[in-house]
Amino acid sequence: MANFSELNLSEPVLKSLSSMGFESATDIQSQAIPVALSGQDVIGQAQTGTGKTVAFGIPIVETVAREDTNIQAVILTPTRELCIQVAEEISKVGGFKGIRTLAIYGGQDIGRQIRSLRNHPQVIVATPGRLMDHMNRRTVKLDHIRIAVLDEADEMLDMGFVEDIETILAACPSERQTMLFSATMKPGVKSLARKFMRDFVLVSVKATEVTVPTIEQDYYEVPEPQKLDVLTRLLDIQNPELAIVFGRTKRRVDELSNALQTRGYMADGLHGDLSQKQRDTVMGKFREGGLEVLVATDVAARGLDVSGVTHVYNFDIPQDIDSYVHRIGRTGRAGKSGIASTFVTPREIDHLHQIERMTKHKINRRPLPTFTEAKVSKQRIAMEQLLDACEDENLSGFKSLAEEVLEGHDSLTVVSAAIKLLTKGTNEVPIKLTAEQPIRIRSPKNRERGGYRGDRHREGYRHPRGGHVRGRSRHQG
Numbered sequence: 001m002a003n004f005s006e007l008n009l010s011e012p013v014l015k016s017l018s019s020m021g022f023e024s025a026t027d028i029q030s031q032a033i034p035v036a037l038s039g040q041d042v043i044g045q046a047q048t049g050t051g052k053t054v055a056f057g058i059p060i061v062e063t064v065a066r067e068d069t070n071i072q073a074v075i076l077t078p079t080r081e082l083c084i085q086v087a088e089e090i091s092k093v094g095g096f097k098g099i100r101t102l103a104i105y106g107g108q109d110i111g112r113q114i115r116s117l118r119n120h121p122q123v124i125v126a127t128p129g130r131l132m133d134h135m136n137r138r139t140v141k142l143d144h145i146r147i148a149v150l151d152e153a154d155e156m157l158d159m160g161f162v163e164d165i166e167t168i169l170a171a172c173p174s175e176r177q178t179m180l181f182s183a184t185m186k187p188g189v190k191s192l193a194r195k196f197m198r199d200f201v202l203v204s205v206k207a208t209e210v211t212v213p214t215i216e217q218d219y220y221e222v223p224e225p226q227k228l229d230v231l232t233r234l235l236d237i238q239n240p241e242l243a244i245v246f247g248r249t250k251r252r253v254d255e256l257s258n259a260l261q262t263r264g265y266m267a268d269g270l271h272g273d274l275s276q277k278q279r280d281t282v283m284g285k286f287r288e289g290g291l292e293v294l295v296a297t298d299v300a301a302r303g304l305d306v307s308g309v310t311h312v313y314n315f316d317i318p319q320d321i322d323s324y325v326h327r328i329g330r331t332g333r334a335g336k337s338g339i340a341s342t343f344v345t346p347r348e349i350d351h352l353h354q355i356e357r358m359t360k361h362k363i364n365r366r367p368l369p370t371f372t373e374a375k376v377s378k379q380r381i382a383m384e385q386l387l388d389a390c391e392d393e394n395l396s397g398f399k400s401l402a403e404e405v406l407e408g409h410d411s412l413t414v415v416s417a418a419i420k421l422l423t424k425g426t427n428e429v430p431i432k433l434t435a436e437q438p439i440r441i442r443s444p445k446n447r448e449r450g451g452y453r454g455d456r457h458r459e460g461y462r463h464p465r466g467g468h469v470r471g472r473s474r475h476q477g
Contacts (some may be wrong), residue, residue, distance in 0.1 A: 002030040008037070008135035011062055012096035017054075019186065020092050026051035030193060036179060041200035043193055044181040053089045053183050053305070056149050060123060062204045063146055063177075067146040069120035074172070076128055076165060078155040080276065081104040081283060085305045086151060087125040104140075106130045107276030114139050128164035135171065145172040153182040153189050162188065169196045216333035217365040219342040219352060224235055226368075227343050228256070232263055232343065233369040235293070240311035242286070244304075245295045246327050248316035257295040257313060267293035286369060298323050304330060314342035317351060321358045341366070366400050 002025050004017050025033070028046045036059035046052050056075070063074040075090070077083045085267040087103035092399050094101060102121035104113050106129055111275050113130075117139055124131075124140065134140035148169060150156065156165060169178070178197045191199060222230050228398050231245065243261075250271040257269035268282045268291050285291045289307055297302070298318065309331045318324045324342075331338025342363065344352050389395075405414055 006160065007033050007058075009058065010062060010097070011031075011046060013058060013093065015096045017058075017059075017094070022054070023138070027205045028052050029055045029058075031205075032056070032179075035201045036177070037062060039132055039177055041177060041197040042178070042179045043185075043197070043200050043202045044204075045185055046183065046205040047204065048183065053086050053151070054093060056151070056179050057086075057090045057093045057179065059179075060090065060147050060149070061099050062096055064099060064122045065121070065204040068122065068144070071121065071124055071140065071142065072144055072169070073123040073147040073149070074131070075123070075146055075149040075151055076123040076131070076161075076168065077151045077404065078109055078127070078159055078161070079277070080127060081304055082152065082282075083125050083127050084280075090123055090125065094123070095425065098317050101125065103407065104134060105132050107279075110134075110137075118387065128161040128168060131168060132164050135168070141169070142171045143173060145176050147177045147179065148172050149178075149191070150180045150182075153180050153192065154184045154186050156448075157186065157192070161419050162192070166195070173330045179390070181418055214245065215338050216337070216339045216364075217361060218366045219326065219344060220345050220368055221349065221365055222348070222368060228259055230343065230368055231315060232260070232265070233371065234313070235265065237369055238311060238339070240292070240339075242289075242291075242306065242309045243311040243313060244309055244327075244330050245293060245313045245315050247295060248299060248319075250297060252316065253295050253297055253392060257293075258418045260295070265293055266291050267295060269403055270294060270296040272297065274318060298326065306330075310338055312340045314340070314402075317342055317344055317348050318355075321355055325359065325457055383408050 004014060004025055004126060006020065007025065007030070009017075028044055029051050032042055032044050032055040033050075036056065043050055044055060060073045060075075073233050075086055077086055083103050083105040087101050090099075091101045100119060100121040101123040102113075102119075102125070104124055105127040106127055110130075110133065113134070114137075117134075119214055126134075131140065135142070148303075149167065156162075178200075180193055180197065180200075182188070195234075220230055235243065245256065247256050247269075250273050253269040253271045257267050260267035268285065270282050274282070282291070282294070286294045295315075312322070312331045314327060318327060328338075328340035331340060342352065352363065402414075
């Protein structure tokens with residue numbers, strides 16, 4: 001991997017990359033950026049998670065002129081979520097250069113987008129359908145476009161956007177630079193490239209270089225009724241910073257996210273039946289650390305790109321190889337390490353071995369985590385939190401109470417009681433599911449006396465694992 005300082009980038013861009021925490025370029029970045037900066041058309045073949053947004057974002061920021069108030073670059077994405085993520089990333093890359101970026105996607109009030117366009121963004125990131133709406137309204141003009149990018153081109157074609165894409169590209173100046181990024185080179189992608197690109201350079205990163213080195217893959221053989229217990233024990237033992245749990249159906253996602261909330265985890269679900277406002281709210285909380293666990297279907301998570309996801313859990317084994325690769329690719333992003341765990345029932349073992357053969361990668365079997373291991377891990381986390389609290393300089397108001405407690409009890413007993421309170425557990429009772437076998441959730445003791453669950457969902461309550469919970473979730477009305 002090359003350092004960004006070796007790629008002949010401007011000081012403002014290098015400053016932006018440094019503030020984003022980037023040092024070395026990924027394979028797709030080190031290969032694609034020099035070609036794109038030369039002005040040539042580029043086809044980048046790479047899976048998600050390889051840093052391709054920065055690969056085309058840097059040439060865009062280096063090419064567009066800050067003093068020119070026209071739209072100079074357009075990036076097409078297949079989904080709203082990816083549209084927002086790409087726009088945020090381009091804004092960061094162009095921050096110190098003063099480049100304005102705007103996301104345009106369906107589901108958001110078009111009037112708000114029209115008002116935002118009056119701020120003269122130089123770069124727009126858009127879903128094809130909404131961009132066509134703006135073109136028909138004449139609120140977006142593409143006659144000053146210098147660079148056009150198709151991100152996840154294969155997915156856009158699979159979703160039926162080919163006519164919109166052709167109309168949009170035809171509206172751009174013929175002398176523009178075109179970049180196309182795709183995980184696969186299907187016939188439709190090749191046809192699009194031949195029609196709208198000139199003397200392009202193909203930059204390819206093999207899938208084996210993407211998924212294998214940075215992601216630890218393992219599986220747990222577990223009967224269906226025990227899956228939730230195994231998941232929560234893993235969450236307690238591994239203590240992920242951010243985790244995504246994949247469920248097979250929308251109903252599964254709702255029931256699982258509800259069960260995790262009831263057990264006290266900061267969790268929420270993401271699937272296609274949610275309104276755009278609900279999806280934006282969930283993703284906003286996840287990106288900002290207001291959630292520790294995102295439960296999602298494959299469709300909802302398509303194009304999802306959130307930095308800092310340390311663990312992926314396949315609560316239900318995916319039905320096809322592509323879905324498996326896509327799911328585990330949500331962690332181990334841009335060269336960072338990650339852990340992907342799959343729950344497999346005994347009758348699904350053969351399917352798991354098929355995934356191993358197709359990906360040419362061994363998925364390691366792990367023993368089921370025990371209740372004792374989870375309990376010890378909780379106690380260790382509680383102890384660390386207690387020690388962190390000891391470093392707080394603002395404890396003077398509590399010392400008189402501490403002295404009063406210590407008059408009747410020794411310090412060892414008091415500290416033990418504090419750790420016990422921080423790791424307070426609850427009983428398990430079954431909840432009936434309609435889609436799959438029962439998931440078991442924990443029901444609090446003494447709920448009417450202000451029990452554990454009520455405290456966790458109280459306004460402004462700080463979860464023991466960090467972050468705040470604001471009000472009640474949509475699952476609880």
